[in-house]
Amino acid sequence: MKSSNNTTPDALLDEGHGKPIVCGGCELLCEDLTTQSIKSGTGCALSDNWFSHGELQPESMINGKKVPLTEAINTAAQRLLSSRRPLITGLVSTTIDTIQIACTLAEKLHAAVDANAPETAILTAPTAIRIGDVTADFEELRDRADLAIFWDCSPSTNFQPFIKRFIRPTPQNNFRHTISIGSTSLLPPTSHNLHFAVQKDDLVSLARMVQARLEQKASRKLSSDLGNIADKIKESIDNALCIGIISSKTADQTGLVSWSLSHLTRSLAHQKPSFGIRLNAEANVGGGNCAGASTVCTWRLGAPGAIPFASNAGSEFLPAETDAQRLIEREEVDCILIIGRIPSRIEDSMAKFAKQKTVIHVSDTFPLPEHGNSIRLGCASLSHSTEGDMLRSDGRLISLQPFATSQQSSIQKVLNDLLDQVTVETRRRSTP
Ligand code: SF4
Known part of the structure; x- marks a missing residue:
């Protein structure tokens, strides 16, 4: 197959015809796409965006001028080492291997690291981590749960694709009931799809009341409406064989809803097969490997993100203090290395606060407005031509299936070359 600098992804789509393709557009990492569906529209706006962005042969540039990749890498290494405080961010649109290289680079530079996961931007992020969750993979929910409870989930997020793939199919025991708790119903209300309108302020009390009923303990006397809802939920639970509770990670800023749900799920799991599944409240966080980024950062650096140095x-973990967005907005970093596609929240912050900073972007896209000090390290398309693994948010490892060739180096190779150059330059600077 021939490629040229003008080659568009569409021109190369036929290469992988018929092969199932993985979409890295969000944490669901759907594995059932085809080149045909990518051409004609996948039916998922986020996925169409993931495959439509990115060039197969992106150029490398310094301050808007095309340069060879090696020159861009050399300059990027110099700027990173001269920086007073660099930040490494992005990461969620890249593979596990790439994130590991990014962690090694961060150690060498004593850089701040944050993939901009919504959890590291809220103060109570560690609450659920401390309690621990009883969880299962999405297929377990699809195949076994005859009762799915949506706890304060909003239909405007990636819950709709989740419902299509994991709730609508019939479970093995042949029928699924759902309950939506919160302001809106996730499914059209019927006798099998119940909806209980519950205020956000009452979510913790409701979880505690349901748990008290399950454990046959007395609970605090609260409104009879809430008590009636708790009775109906308990009745549905009694009639079910296997229960999945689905919630969103960051809808709850206090951490108390997560805490009360974790306790409820654990109590339920002592009585019958039950588990909790948490999805990002915000679907478009720049890519689907949020779990991979937080897992690799935890394993390599001791914290999932919001790492000051x-x-x-073992690095400090300062959620809502040293997350990428706040570091940029407080102008505490003078060099920003973005690995992979830019999450929209970071893009907005950079447009307002990072005009004077050095911005180094290793990616197949470069949507930033021109920065005075910008370096682009072009790499092969992340959506079409990248090999490697991502971690789905339920812990399942998903291998990407590249379906178009690129003459550009992979993102792993470009980042590795940058790491080598930083090592060489560090040695040169320390030699008298
Ligand atoms: S739900 Fe997510 S992973 Fe699935 S096709 Fe849409 S963007 Fe891609």
Whole structure:
């Protein structure tokens, strides 16, 4: 197959015809796309966006001028080492291997690291981590749960594709009931799809009341409406064989809803097969490997993100203080290395606050307005031509299935070359 600098992704789509393709557009990492569906529209706006952005042969540039990749890498290494405080962000549109290289680079530079996951931007992020969750993979929910409870989930997020893939199919025991708790019903209300309108302020009390009923303990006397809802939920639970509770990770800023749901799920799991599944409230976070980014950062640096200075001896974890967006907006970093596609929240912050900063972007796209000090390291298309694994948010490892060739180096290779150059330059600077 021939490629040229003008080659568009569409021109190369036929290469992988018929092969199932993985979409890295969000944490669901759907594995059932085809080149045909990518051409004609996948029916998922986020997925169409994931495949339509990105060039197969992106150029490398310094301050808007095309340069060879090696020159861009050399300059990027110099700027990173001269920086007073660099930040490494992005990551969620890239593979596990790439994130590992990014962590090694962060250690060498003592850089701040944050993939801009919504959880690291809220103060109570560690609450659910401390309690621990009983969880299962999405297919377990699809195949086994005859009762799915949506706890304060909003239909405007990636819950609709989730429903299509994991709730609508019939479970093995042949029928599924759903309950939506919150302001809106996730499914059209019927006798099998119940909806209980519950205010946000009452969500914790409701979870505690349901748990008290399950454990046959007395609970605090609250409104009879809430008590009636707790009775109906308990009745549905009694009639079910297997229960999945689906919630969104960041809808709850206090952490108390997560805490009360984790306790409820654990109590339920002592009585019958039950588990919780948490999805991002915000579907478009720049890519589907949020779980991979937080897992690799935890394993390598000791925290999932919001790391002020990376260290393999264990880094501090300062959620809502050193997350990428706040570091940029407080103008505490003078060099921003974005690995992979830019999450929209970071793009907005950079447009307002990062005009004077050095911005180094390793990616197949470059949607930023021109920055005075910008370096682009072009790499092969992340959606079409990248090999490697991503981690789905339920912990399942998903291998990407590249279906178009690129003459550009992969993102792993470009980042590795940058790491090598930083090592060489560090040695040169420390030699008298
Ligand atoms: S739901 Fe997510 S992973 Fe699935 S096709 Fe849409 S963007 Fe891609």
